Amino acid sequence: MAFKEFFNQSGISPLIHPYIFEFEIIESEKKEFANCLISDGLLGLLDWFDFIKPDEFYSKAYYSGICASYQKLFKKPLIIPAISTIKDFHISSNSLGEVHSIFTAKILDVPLFCSIDHDSKCLARKLSAVGKRVEVRTISEMLSRLPNFDRQEARALLA
Numbered sequence: 001m002a003f004k005e006f007f008n009q010s011g012i013s014p015l016i017h018p019y020i021f022e023f024e025i026i027e028s029e030k031k032e033f034a035n036c037l038i039s040d041g042l043l044g045l046l047d048w049f050d051f052i053k054p055d056e057f058y059s060k061a062y063y064s065g066i067c068a069s070y071q072k073l074f075k076k077p078l079i080i081p082a083i084s085t086i087k088d089f090h091i092s093s094n095s096l097g098e099v100h101s102i103f104t105a106k107i108l109d110v111p112l113f114c115s116i117d118h119d120s121k122c123l124a125r126k127l128s129a130v131g132k133r134v135e136v137r138t139i140s141e142m143l144s145r146l147p148n149f150d151r152q153e154a155r156a157l158l159a
Contacts, residue, residue, distance in 0.1 A: 007042055010142065015044040015110070019100040023090040048087055051107045062086060062103075069099045073123045098123055105134045114142055 007014065016034065025031050037043035052062045063086040070078040073095070080089045090096065098120045105113050106127060113120060113136045124136040 012112070012142075013044065014042070014114070015046050017097070017101045017104055018046055018048055019087070019090075020097045021045055024097045046104070051104050059086075062107075065103050065107075066099055069103050069123070069127055070096065072126050073099065095120075095123070102127055102134055102136070106132045111135060112137065114139055 016038075021034065025034050034043060038045050052058045063080075066086055067078045067080075078096075080086065098115060101115070102113055102120065102124050104110075109132060111134065113124065113134050115136060116139060120136045124134045127134070
């Protein structure tokens with residue numbers, strides 16, 4: 001089963017957060033694959049202005065929301081150096097991309113989030129206690145719900 005068939009069968013129109021695209025897809029082969037999916041219209045790349053209005057009030061509200069979400073999950077504050085912004089600050093191995101993605105999914109009323117990071121389910125549960133609910137599924141869970149699911153093809157797709 002090709003990647004395109006997966007999305008056609010599932011009826012899902014996937015989006016990728018700009019933070020994830022810029023900071024977490026770092027291997028050139030995966031970045032190239034993501035760019036091909038975007039070019040073919042199979043993957044939508046969000047722009048920061050899709051969910052943050054271009055004025056200071058919304059930027060501060062988003063910043064506050066990300067910091068509060070991070071603290072809720074990790075029980076420690078997110079400290080962003082003065083030379084950085086919420087858009088360009090990156091911490092490796094801290095699930096900041098998951099925080100960005102789930103918080104943004106709530107803003108945009110996106111009901112389903114797909115991730116390979118297990119912190120996502122915990123974060124989604126904690127953030128869903130307040131406001132809109134975001135369901136988190138792993139890629140394997142998504143694939144297993146398809147009518148023509150084949151484990152070997154799924155493993156090849158995820159490799």
